[in-house]
Amino acid sequence: MNDKLEPIEAAKLFINKHFPDCDGALLAGSVVRGQHTKTSDLDIVVFDKKLPTSYRESLIDFGWYIEVFAHNLISYKTFFQSDYQRARPSMPRMVAEGVILKDKGVLASIKLEAKQLLDKGPEAWSLKTIDMKRYFITDALDDLIGCTNRAEALFIANALAMDVSEFVLRTNQQWIGASKWVVRALQQYDQAFTDQFVEAFDSFYKTGNKDKIIELIDGVLKPYGGRLFEGFALGKD
16 A cells, blocks of 8 residues: 555545534544555545435545545434444444544544444344244254255355354344454454354364364353244244
């Protein structure tokens, strides 16, 4: 990235060019966390009371791919609430972590709101939800165990990885993630478990051996009653 401006310098120039009258702006994402790569972009959150609604836009400027998340001083709350309900706090995390590029006195309260939401954690799953998730994980695991088609088994394993990571995190009232944030969320919760999780699926992808995945999932489900099939019902009075 030697041919680019430094992230904060580029972000400030971008704000001065495109949002000179905004009420506040933050630089967030991987460049702030020190996790950026040569393909990373700049995530910039803008707050402007004159905007009629929130929007997202992708641009290229000052040598960077830039993702803009623009909000007025009320519309961001809808995204905070949506992220809370789906247990993926993308917007609150960007705001809480974000480095201030510009502020007319609005960001302290918004950052505090984001931090409080993150600290609160997602809503706890009900026993009914836990049982439903156990059932679907059991069903997928049975599919994997019995599968003799390598191509199909790859996609069953992919689905299991997502379902099991969600189960572990949500039953421990942790935020979940998508894509690279699946592993990051697991690491934030329990590094030792994450290592076991990655090893189990990596072993399967490399060798086709399912034993470590089966052992992992049985260990995850055991505190909640283990695999669930007989007696499970959905939609029945």
